[in-house]
Amino acid sequence: MTFKSAVLPDVGIPVHEQVYRQLRERILFGGFLPGKAVTLRGLADELGVSAMPVREAVRRLIAENALELHGNRRVSIPDVCIDIIDEIWSARRLLEVELASKALDNLEEEDILVLQDIDDQIDVALETGDVEGYMRGNYEFHFYLYSKSHSEILIKLVKNLWVQFGPFMRLVYGRSGTANLEDQHKQALEALKSRDQNALNDALEADIAQGMGFIRESLSLVGKAR
Amino acid sequence: MTFKSAVLPDVGIPVHEQVYRQLRERILFGGFLPGKAVTLRGLADELGVSAMPVREAVRRLIAENALELHGNRRVSIPDVCIDIIDEIWSARRLLEVELASKALDNLEEEDILVLQDIDDQIDVALETGDVEGYMRGNYEFHFYLYSKSHSEILIKLVKNLWVQFGPFMRLVYGRSGTANLEDQHKQALEALKSRDQNALNDALEADIAQGMGFIRESLSLVGKAR
DNA sequence: GCAAAGATAATTTGATCACAAACTATTGCT
DNA sequence: AGCAATAGTTTGTGATCAAATTATCTTTGC
Numbered sequence: 001m002t003f004k005s006a007v008l009p010d011v012g013i014p015v016h017e018q019v020y021r022q023l024r025e026r027i028l029f030g031g032f033l034p035g036k037a038v039t040l041r042g043l044a045d046e047l048g049v050s051a052m053p054v055r056e057a058v059r060r061l062i063a064e065n066a067l068e069l070h071g072n073r074r075v076s077i078p079d080v081c082i083d084i085i086d087e088i089w090s091a092r093r094l095l096e097v098e099l100a101s102k103a104l105d106n107l108e109e110e111d112i113l114v115l116q117d118i119d120d121q122i123d124v125a126l127e128t129g130d131v132e133g134y135m136r137g138n139y140e141f142h143f144y145l146y147s148k149s150h151s152e153i154l155i156k157l158v159k160n161l162w163v164q165f166g167p168f169m170r171l172v173y174g175r176s177g178t179a180n181l182e183d184q185h186k187q188a189l190e191a192l193k194s195r196d197q198n199a200l201n202d203a204l205e206a207d208i209a210q211g212m213g214f215i216r217e218s219l220s221l222v223g224k225a226r
Numbered sequence: 227m228t229f230k231s232a233v234l235p236d237v238g239i240p241v242h243e244q245v246y247r248q249l250r251e252r253i254l255f256g257g258f259l260p261g262k263a264v265t266l267r268g269l270a271d272e273l274g275v276s277a278m279p280v281r282e283a284v285r286r287l288i289a290e291n292a293l294e295l296h297g298n299r300r301v302s303i304p305d306v307c308i309d310i311i312d313e314i315w316s317a318r319r320l321l322e323v324e325l326a327s328k329a330l331d332n333l334e335e336e337d338i339l340v341l342q343d344i345d346d347q348i349d350v351a352l353e354t355g356d357v358e359g360y361m362r363g364n365y366e367f368h369f370y371l372y373s374k375s376h377s378e379i380l381i382k383l384v385k386n387l388w389v390q391f392g393p394f395m396r397l398v399y400g401r402s403g404t405a406n407l408e409d410q411h412k413q414a415l416e417a418l419k420s421r422d423q424n425a426l427n428d429a430l431e432a433d434i435a436q437g438m439g440f441i442r443e444s445l446s447l448v449g450k451a452r
Numbered sequence: 453g454c455a456a457a458g459a460t461a462a463t464t465t466g467a468t469c470a471c472a473a474a475c476t477a478t479t480g481c482t
Numbered sequence: 483a484g485c486a487a488t489a490g491t492t493t494g495t496g497a498t499c500a501a502a503t504t505a506t507c508t509t510t511g512c
Contacts, residue, residue, distance in 0.1 A: 041464090059286050073464055094324055241465080265493060267493070281494090
């Protein structure tokens, strides 16, 4: 019989699901360097599980564009490439403006308070130079807002985009720290409070442009046009 | 050593990949009824392979929204729901108009000939009442056009949408035949020839509206609001 | 000295098995 | 009859192993 801890809350949920969540978080928030090769057995050993659940989790992450499968049957974190960043930038603008717009229609007063709260946590992360904290807060802020659009399908597509630039973001901010980061959510919050669609669009586009733009510049600086 | 035919082109490509492609095609072009439950062993027996490759393929298809995983750990073709259709409709409009617009910028003369050719095949399918032929032609037409946008990421997202309404489309057209279907690609081709962005947008929106609208009406008629 | 060829190691892939969870059908009780 | 408990079946999950494939190292021939 396999012993299962009664303390941990992850009883009943399959191992491959746990592995999936762990790996996805790690990719999303920059726990892997872009281009890093991973192996099933390596991940299995590292996570203390057998190879089987890792296989399923990795297949899933490949399908979600979080991992890259090469012709050699090898798996890696997608490598850096400026064209990809531009594509993601363009797609984010298109999809997230739409999501925010739809969310605004359903937004309650208390939702704004929640977002305010998340934004405060982001401020703390920025002050303390906590890059991962900033990334987590940023993710929470955006997807809490988008969740109010009730467009599950679009949200899934956008999450698909976010995992793709997570590694890059951590890479460039890991170098420069949080100094170059500024909180772009203040004007978004103002727009939400005054229920101003146009202002919200502008705020979002600015936020996306800041994030993607900085990644883009850092990459072209390093000369990684691939 | 296991003998592998040298005639078939699928030498070297893993079984789980072949299973994935087969299942995806079948879902995309309506080979399964919406809501149909599938089992790993069932599919394995049907395809004449062991359960392991099916597991990987199914896991992948779930991640791509082609299959649905329930809390019971059971897998099925996603069931019909009018809200989902509306969401897909909205998302398609947003993404496919963008893709077509980008494609128009890179479109060569010979591409138009290819599209013309595909359109002719669609006409044949419509005349002979070949629903699956129409669906395949329709898919080819759209994604050949989109491929010229060179926006691989967006294309992947849109493919994600198409697998989700494949089963529905076959369901409603399977009932009424190709009689209610008309070729909406003629005006799109005209717009492409004259390189008219606005006309192309209109043609695409009309095409999408026709497809999604008919599914929507059929569903509300049957009263499947879920 | 170096490139091609061969041997070795690491990794993916596919099959099989044991087990647990979920579903189905049957039985037994009020 | 209607419902609950139960036994039997089906199915997903995870582990293990063998075969096939790819990468890495070593040797050989020039």
